[in-house]
Amino acid sequence: MNIIERGKKFIQSLQELANRTLWDWRKCPQCGSMETNRWGTYTRTPWFLNGRREVKVQRHKCKACGVTYSERSPLLKRGSWYAREVHRSAIDHWQHGGTSFRRTAEFLRSWLGKQERYLLWRPLATPPPASERCHLSASTVHRWVDKAGIKAQESVEGQLEGIADTQNAGVDGLWAKLRGGGKRVVLMLTDSVTGIVFPPVIAKGEESAQFFRQLFARAEQAGLNLEQLRGVTSDGAQGLVSYMKRTLYWVHHQRCVWHLWRNLRKPLAEAARQASAGLDKKAARLKRKEIRRELGSLVRQVMDATGYAQAELALEALRRHPFGADIAHFLNLHLDNILIHTLDYYQGLQRVTPEWRWRDFRLRLSHGRNHGSEQRLERAVLLWAVYRNFTPAQERYERKRKYRHPGLSPLAVAGFPHENISYLDALEV
Numbered sequence: 434m435n436i437i438e439r440g441k442k443f444i445q446s447l448q449e450l451a452n453r454t455l456w457d458w459r460k461c462p463q464c465g466s467m468e469t470n471r472w473g474t475y476t477r478t479p480w481f482l483n484g485r486r487e488v489k490v491q492r493h494k495c496k497a498c499g500v501t502y503s504e505r506s507p508l509l510k511r512g513s514w515y516a517r518e519v520h521r522s523a524i525d526h527w528q529h530g531g532t533s534f535r536r537t538a539e540f541l542r543s544w545l546g547k548q549e550r551y552l553l554w555r556p557l558a559t560p561p562p563a564s565e566r567c568h569l570s571a572s573t574v575h576r577w578v579d580k581a582g583i584k585a586q587e588s589v590e591g592q593l594e595g596i597a598d599t600q601n602a603g604v605d606g607l608w609a610k611l612r613g614g615g616k617r618v619v620l621m622l623t624d625s626v627t628g629i630v631f632p633p634v635i636a637k638g639e640e641s642a643q644f645f646r647q648l649f650a651r652a653e654q655a656g657l658n659l660e661q662l663r664g665v666t667s668d669g670a671q672g673l674v675s676y677m678k679r680t681l682y683w684v685h686h687q688r689c690v691w692h693l694w695r696n697l698r699k700p701l702a703e704a705a706r707q708a709s710a711g712l713d714k715k716a717a718r719l720k721r722k723e724i725r726r727e728l729g730s731l732v733r734q735v736m737d738a739t740g741y742a743q744a745e746l747a748l749e750a751l752r753r754h755p756f757g758a759d760i761a762h763f764l765n766l767h768l769d770n771i772l773i774h775t776l777d778y779y780q781g782l783q784r785v786t787p788e789w790r791w792r793d794f795r796l797r798l799s800h801g802r803n804h805g806s807e808q809r810l811e812r813a814v815l816l817w818a819v820y821r822n823f824t825p826a827q828e829r830y831e832r833k834r835k836y837r838h839p840g841l842s843p844l845a846v847a848g849f850p851h852e853n854i855s856y857l858d859a860l861e862v
């Protein structure tokens with residue numbers, strides 16, 4: 434069952450619960466007998482977003498099997514002091530609002546109990562008596578988030594089946610610190626065209642092929658068809674390069690041009706240093722600047738070439754430059770890794786890694802510091818991936834970020850407009 438179907442099924446189950454008639458409740462859930470009696474009521478006082486409310490719960494007793502059971506409401510969560518809407522709001526505050534567990538709890542307490550920050554917003558309001566205060570704690574919010582993470586984990590199998598028809602992908606890793614010390618890498622694979630994020634994995638590093646085997650295995654489990662994969666964009670992470678050579682030998686590797694530029698910083702500086710050797714300070718500085726500009730422009734012509742012929746010409750010009758030979762040699766080694774995105778067969782393959790995705794990941798997970806263990810970090814990351822796939826990109830331009838599909842979620846871009854189903858439904862919150 435893919436992630437959208439999961440969400441639909443959950444909403445249906447809530448609707449069913451809401452539409453249950455008196456008659457439906459008379460049927461014993463244990464043995465199916467209709468021979469049941471009403472068996473008194475009890476009162477609960479769960480917190481809703483607008484405060485505490487009394488809810489009467491009807492109980493029933495089955496004459497046939499003797500079991501007693503109570504009516505359920507789609508508004509409530511079994512065994513919780515807080516209504517479903519509070520659970521959902523808490524997870525959304527943390528995930529979408531990008532705030533901490535502590536602040537999420539503080540904001541919700543303020544709304545629910547009209548206390549704490551609420552008194553800042555309404556200066557003339559009187560604080561509630563101690564007995565009516567809300568005590569929602571950060572650790573409770575953390576538990577709720579973790580529970581949603583467990584659901585995300587359970588949904589990995591077939592999560593994107595029939596949705597992501599991925600031919601070109603991007604791979605990137607982000608280091609995360611664990612609260613108790615220790616570092617891990619979150620490895621992520623995304624569809625280059627739709628931006629769909631496959632369920633990430635947590636690895637100990639990026640240097641071993643084994644870590645990337647895990648990443649691709651999980652993506653496959655979620656619905657990625659490795660055989661139809663054509664290209665992968667990434668930086669030069671050793672583990673990925675060797676994994677692809679051995680296992681995904683039919684897949685071409687597009688080196689992220691942004692990372693390549695970063696790798697070229699040193700050789701460019703070195704060439705400039707050689708060119709300026711022996712000159713006095715001021716002249717040397719000018720010379721360095723000039724050489725960097727010349728070489729930079731030649732490198733750009735190779736990197737940004739729209740085809741092989743153009744790149745070869747630019748490469749030749751670079752080779753002829755008195756200080757360009759080493760850099761030309763480096764670029765020539767990686768020429769395929771720079772240019773395959775220009776071939777029709779690899780249409781949709783990006784020139785840069787999905788690194789910018791981390792921007793919004795970082796906002797939410799603050800480098801993983803909130804997560805005491807690797808397991809918790811993993812659940813949070815899996816939750817984030819589901820959130821990401823269901824959440825529309827912004828409509829507006831924001832500073833320098835230009836959204837390729839404004840107002841659309843990656844799932845919608847893939848051709849699955851999930852309408853009123855959200856990540857919270859998909860994770861059964």
Ligand SMILES: [Zn+2]
Binds near residue numbers: 461462495498
């Ligand atoms: Zn019964």
